[in-house]
Amino acid sequence: MKQYIMAMDQGTTSCRCILFDGRGEPVSSASKEFRQIYPAPGWVEHDPTDIWSTQIGVAQEAMLKARCTHRNIAAIGITNQRETTVLWDRHTGEPVCNAIVWQCRRTADMADELIARGLTEFFRERTGLPVDAYFSATKLRRMLDSVDGARRRAENGDLLFGTIETWLIWKLTRGRVHVTDYSNASRTMLFNIHSLRWDEDILRELDIPASLLPEAVPSSAHYGDSDPDVFGGPIPICGAAGDQQAALFGHACFAEGEAKNTYGTGCFLLMNTGEKPVRPGGGLLTTVAWGLRGRVVYALEGSVFVAGAAIQWLRDELRLIDTAAESERLAASVEDTGGVYMVPAFVGLGAPYWDPHARGAITGLTRGTGRAHLVRAALESIAYSTADLIAAMEKACGARLKALRADGGASANDFLMQFQADIIGARLMRPACTETTALGAAYLAGLAAGYWADEAEIRKLHGASAAFEPRMPEARREDLLAGWRRAVRSVTRRV
Numbered sequence: 001m002k003q004y005i006m007a008m009d010q011g012t013t014s015c016r017c018i019l020f021d022g023r024g025e026p027v028s029s030a031s032k033e034f035r036q037i038y039p040a041p042g043w044v045e046h047d048p049t050d051i052w053s054t055q056i057g058v059a060q061e062a063m064l065k066a067r068c069t070h071r072n073i074a075a076i077g078i079t080n081q082r083e084t085t086v087l088w089d090r091h092t093g094e095p096v097c098n099a100i101v102w103q104c105r106r107t108a109d110m111a112d113e114l115i116a117r118g119l120t121e122f123f124r125e126r127t128g129l130p131v132d133a134y135f136s137a138t139k140l141r142r143m144l145d146s147v148d149g150a151r152r153r154a155e156n157g158d159l160l161f162g163t164i165e166t167w168l169i170w171k172l173t174r175g176r177v178h179v180t181d182y183s184n185a186s187r188t189m190l191f192n193i194h195s196l197r198w199d200e201d202i203l204r205e206l207d208i209p210a211s212l213l214p215e216a217v218p219s220s221a222h223y224g225d226s227d228p229d230v231f232g233g234p235i236p237i238c239g240a241a242g243d244q245q246a247a248l249f250g251h252a253c254f255a256e257g258e259a260k261n262t263y264g265t266g267c268f269l270l271m272n273t274g275e276k277p278v279r280p281g282g283g284l285l286t287t288v289a290w291g292l293r294g295r296v297v298y299a300l301e302g303s304v305f306v307a308g309a310a311i312q313w314l315r316d317e318l319r320l321i322d323t324a325a326e327s328e329r330l331a332a333s334v335e336d337t338g339g340v341y342m343v344p345a346f347v348g349l350g351a352p353y354w355d356p357h358a359r360g361a362i363t364g365l366t367r368g369t370g371r372a373h374l375v376r377a378a379l380e381s382i383a384y385s386t387a388d389l390i391a392a393m394e395k396a397c398g399a400r401l402k403a404l405r406a407d408g409g410a411s412a413n414d415f416l417m418q419f420q421a422d423i424i425g426a427r428l429m430r431p432a433c434t435e436t437t438a439l440g441a442a443y444l445a446g447l448a449a450g451y452w453a454d455e456a457e458i459r460k461l462h463g464a465s466a467a468f469e470p471r472m473p474e475a476r477r478e479d480l481l482a483g484w485r486r487a488v489r490s491v492t493r494r495v
Contacts, residue, residue: 042105070231086162162178196291224236239447247262260406277298280300310382312324
């Protein structure tokens with residue numbers, strides 16, 4: 001009987017499910033978008049029941065496409081949008097309110113108050129995170145304070161909290177299992193990444209009852225079996241990880257110094273830093289990458305707010321291109337940008353500058369500047385922003401980047417990938433399977449289920465569809481980076 005690993009990929013706007021075979025190749029897949037809720041400016045919510053029904057629907061569809069039953073599924077792995085916060089009744093399984101999504105800024109004032117009280121280092125030392133509304137802690141506190149009766153019910157032990165993977169595992173097991181993996185726990189701003197426990201001092205500071213919290217467990221382990229009613233029979237649930245950590249694992253970045261960058265609307269860059277957390281700097285944060293076979297691996301993470309969004313801006317607002325794919329041809333049609341730099345700080349600058357007040361700029365314009373130069377400058381800005389992150393990470397951990405793995409929509413752009421390799425002076429690899437987030441969840445589950453023996457076997461499966469070697473002379477690279485830094489200084493003093 002053929003056996004597959006099911007990867008549930010629960011994202012911010014859609015739910016996906018992919019079945020992978022023993023070679024790590026997709027056998028079937030299904031996806032569906034679900035409702036986005038915007039009750040006020042800057043507020044974003046999801047209905048947890050929408051997420052549950054949509055995720056199970058696409059899982060059943062993927063199984064139908066592969067003509068398989070629960071007997072063909074060796075294990076389930078889950079990867080999810082991180083930080084999104086769910087609060088539900090442990091007896092009825094009903095959410096007490098909509099989930100507050102990671103994008104939601106309604107608790108910004110609460111985060112600002114914690115910062116004003118001088119608690120930034122208190123949280124950073126324990127959690128590896130800056131104090132921000134982005135993370136789950138302030139979202140959970142808001143729910144307890146604003147939902148009628150929620151605090152009383154929580155203190156009576158009647159409510160449960162979880163990020164999305166916790167919610168899905170609880171629903172899959174019909175309430176028998178309430179767990180979160182280390183990677184997702186590390187994104188809550190409640191979890192001590194050194195002791196791998198919920199931090200009692202933080203819970204007291206935020207007045208959050210410990211009875212709400214799931215058990216923190218490794219990212220690869222048998223958590224329990226799905227209820228037979230869900231898929232017609234029990235299936236072991238054996239892996240979970242936040243989406244960016246799952247992508248790092250899906251790229252087989254198992255060694256210290258290996259990194260991946262997701263080129264999407266923005267960029268998420270994670271670097272494996274080994275079994276000891278590295279104190280972050282330069283707007284970076286420290287996170288748990290995964291827990292596996294009694295070992296915990298940490299990562300440095302940095303975010304670029306605008307990457308592919310800069311190309312969308314050229315298309316939708318300036319009308320310089322008709323499709324994003326057209327940017328590659330135009331960029332390659334000129335030898336360089338003619339001295340033009342674009343700093344796409346449309347919503348501020350992320351790491352390593354971390355200036356929310358910065359705004360975008362285009363510098364170096366001349367009468368000779370044309371459409372192709374502007375398009376090329378926009379693509380190059382993505383590579384420069386990523387180079388800034390890598391430089392900050394190398395400084396923090398004292399090690400050179402070995403290689404960069406790429407995924408996300410913009411990674412299909414060969415011009416961008418070559419320029420990225422040139423400007424960081426390191427090899428860049430684009431995987432043959434671009435579903436790295438789901439693949440990482442599948443790998444974690446498959447290892448716990450014995451479907452794959454170890455990381456060495458997985459590394460053999462992991463192939464690159466393209467590799468880009470740096471070929472730019474060092475003097476040219478340094479000259480271009482110096483020009484980029486001058487352009488950045490025009491929009492922020494945090495250089």
